[in-house]
Amino acid sequence: MQVVQVENITKSFGNLRAVDGISFSLQSGEILGLIGPNGAGKTTTIRMLLDIFKPDSGNVAVLGGPMDESKKDLIGYLPEERGLYQDISLEKCLTYLASIKGMSTTLIEERLGFYLERFDLTEYRKRKVKDLSKGMQQKAQIIATFIHQPRLVIVDEPFSALDPVNTQIVKDLLREEKTRGTAIIMSTHQMNQAEELCDRILLVNKGKVMLSGPIDQLRRQFARPEILIKSSAPLPQDIPGVDRIQTENHHQRAFLEQGASPQDVLSEMVRRGIILEQFEIAQPTLDEIFIQVVTGSGLDA
Amino acid sequence: MKKILLIIRYELSTIFSRKSYLRMVFMMPLISFLVYASAALVNRGIAPEGVSSFVSTSSTAAGAQGVLDQSGIIREIPTDMMDEVVLLDSQEKGQQMVSDGQLSAYYIIAPDYLESGDILFVQKDYNFLATQSEAGAVRDLLSWNLFTDKQAAARYLDPMEVDLQYTRPQTARDFGGSQNFWLPYSLMMLFYLLIIGSSSLMLNSITYEKQNRVIEILLTSYSPMEMLVGKTIALGLAGLFQTIVWTGTGYTLLTLAGRQFSLPESFSLPPVILLWGLVFFCLGYALYSSLMAGLGALVPNPKEGSQATLVVIFPLIIPLFFSNLVSTAPNAPIFVFFSLFPLTSPISMVSRMSAAAVPGWQIALSIFLLLIAIVYTIRSVARIFRAQALLAGKPFKVLDFVRAFRLNG
Known part of the structure; x- marks a missing residue:
């Protein structure tokens, strides 16, 4: 089921065009990575999705149509900057944030207990929020985002301030929600997390979509004629189709000549009796694709 | 509407649990009551038998006053002051009536009043606000008896019958002053x-x-x-x-x-x-x-x-x-x-x-x-x-x- 359909939305603040014709869609059970440099228009796009801002033009359809009051309760939002009442107890804060999503008191009590336990915050439920660490506040914010079991979740830098253990808990939660059918938009600068969790990527820059699609497809699209090789001995320099070989930390990188086939290179190595521990067609990381698209530069050669 | 009610409930519960708000609401009344209580304590004075409570003091303060005339000036009490003033024949009587709460206080007009103007004011408690206004009764009584012409005395005591008039329609109350x-x-x-x-x-x-x-x-x-x-x-x-x-x-x-x-x-x-x-x-x-x-x-x-x-x-x-x-x-x-x-x-x-x-x-x-x-x-x-x-x-x-x-x- 299509959960989000954004068509050609624009938004300007004064003379600044923050969003310039962005379109994308999102299905239930899918995680979309919204990436881009600072000031690219990610937050403005998210705020238009959430109906906080109205687009100057274009259409936003959420859960089958334009946003209305009833749909607001079906959305969970984790902003980049923590938004919690500081002078009240964690329990009161989360109870209020859950209640504004239409949850009954009984249901809040039941789910709050579960989530506090899961995020190891039970003993802090009576503490004032301002007395909690940044990581704990981030976990509290994540609980507030998911406690009402939304059908659409928008998370902005969900792993901020979390240690590896808690990062894993949040990853597990995101995967569970995905399995449950929740549509998730994850905005992040941590490309490795996006690569690990997202089905598709939407890379925006200067208010426009620069790149979109499944991660594997993007990698293939940006794949370079390079092979990563790990062998018991240094590789000979005269392998046909190989332009040059560069030794790196744990492997050697073979740069292929224009039009050369990796399969032919592999066959030649086997024929020469070279013992290979690893033979991998080098694919760019999301980080590298990001840098290439945003800066308009070629990948390091 | 439901969301507005949620906001109201949250804001009220938050503000009524905030110490700064509660301090602001209740501190001023508390201070006011303390000031009042202090003033009332000061007002208890030094009467030999003391005061039982604020209420007993206040009930006597508004009562009649006694006059022990040792000068012979007071010969009669105007009819409209009959409820306010009681003539005494001895100081003991005055003391007794004040103690019993029948009088709020009494005056002793000295034998040489015409020469000295001396009057002794005897009251149960010190009352820093009420003393001056209470002296009005004996002043009126003396004035009335010092004048031989009673019409002149009446005019002296109430020299003006002012009628207030506005050029534009007004309602009656206007304290001013x-x-x-x-x-x-x-x-x-x-x-x-x-x-x-x-x-x-x-x-x-x-x-x-x-x-x-x-x-x-x-x-x-x-x-x-x-x-x-x-x-x-x-x-x-x-x-x-x-x-x-x-x-x-x-x-x-x-x-x-x-x-x-x-x-x-x-x-x-x-x-x-x-x-x-x-x-x-x-x-x-x-x-x-x-x-x-x-x-x-x-x-x-x-x-x-x-x-x-x-x-x-x-x-x-x-x-x-x-x-x-x-x-x-x-x-x-x-x-x-x-x-x-x-x-x-x-x-x-x-x-x-x-x-x-x-x-x-x-x-x-x-x-x-x-x-x-x-x-x-x-x-x-x-x-x-x-x-x-x-x-x-x-x-x-x-x-x-x-x-x-x-x-x-």
Whole structure:
């Protein structure tokens, strides 16, 4: 089921065009990575999705149509900057944030207990929020985002301030929600997390979509004629189709000549009796694709 | 509607659990009661048998007074003073009647009064407020007996029968006079503090949520207008509670002090003025909390909010500069203007009503103008109170604030 359909939305603040014709869609059970440099228009796009801002033009359809009051309760939002009442107890804060999503008191009590336990915050439920660490506040914010079991979740830098253990808990939660059918938009600068969790990527820059699609497809699209090789001995320099070989930390990188086939290179190595521990067609990381698209530069050669 | 109720419930539960708010609401009444109790303790005096309670003291203070005439001047008591004065034949009798509560005090007119003017005033307790007014009875009695011509004596005691007439229609009550300064001035200050205090709650609430970034979360569930309405109602109720506590305390203390210290009529606070006070508080709060909401939307944090408050409250301060006028000339044109102009009327009208009779049409006009101003302000503030402003962190500019009102049409 299509959960989000954004068509050609624009938004300007004064003379600044923050969003310039962005379109994308999102299905239930899918995680979309919204990436881009600072000031690219990610937050403005998210705020238009959430109906906080109205687009100057274009259409936003959420859960089958334009946003209305009833749909607001079906959305969970984790902003980049923590938004919690500081002078009240964690329990009161989360109870209020859950209640504004239409949850009954009984249901809040039941789910709050579960989530506090899961995020190891039970003993802090009576503490004032301002007395909690940044990581704990981030976990509290994540609980507030998911406690009402939304059908659409928008998370902005969900792993901020979390240690590896808690990062894993949040990853597990995101995967569970995905399995449950929740549509998730994850905005992040941590490309490795996006690569690990997202089905598709939407890379925006200067208010426009620069790149979109499944991660594997993007990698293939940006794949370079390079092979990563790990062998018991240094590789000979005269392998046909190989332009040059560069030794790196744990492997050697073979740069292929224009039009050369990796399969032919592999066959030649086997024929020469070279013992290979690893033979991998080098694919760019999301980080590298990001840098290439945003800066308009070629990948390091 | 359900979301507005949620906001109201949350805001009320938060504010009533905040120590600073509770201190503000209850500290002033507590201090007032302590001051009153201290004054009452001082007032207990040094009478040999002491005082049993405030009530027993106050009941005797308003009773008749005795006169032991050793000079032979007092030959008769005027009929209209028969209930106020009792002639005594001995000091022991006076002592006994004061002890029994039949007299509040008694005077001993010295044998050589005509030469020395000496009079001894004997009372049960020291009463720093009531002594001077109590001396009036014996003064009148002496004057009456010193004059041989009783008509001249009557005219001396009551030299003028002044009829008050206005060139324009007025109602009868008009105290005037510097002795009436305290009540109108106190009411003006009281309602100034209440309106500013309550509407500042709005500013604090918005800037606090902006600072903590909660506002972005809230905006995914509420519309800015729902937030504005919910907060206005909730914080208004908190302000109304404070108003009732403060004015109720004031009324109770004045009633108690009136009995304790035999205060004159100018110290009394008619309940009807309190009712008008509640009306003008509600209207003043609606106006100023809306202005504070607009301010809160534009300032990035509580600190800048506090600094910018003067922009909003300045009109309310102006009548305070002219507060002496409210007692001496409550119907002076400038004070009539203050009590009609919406930005000053919430504190000026009640103050003026306590000093003089205000024509009904002026009260009605004042309320009407306030209602128009409230509607205009809310419409103007709604222009500012938008998500974009609430989420922005730009420094405050007075012009941005003023522009919202200028463009409203």
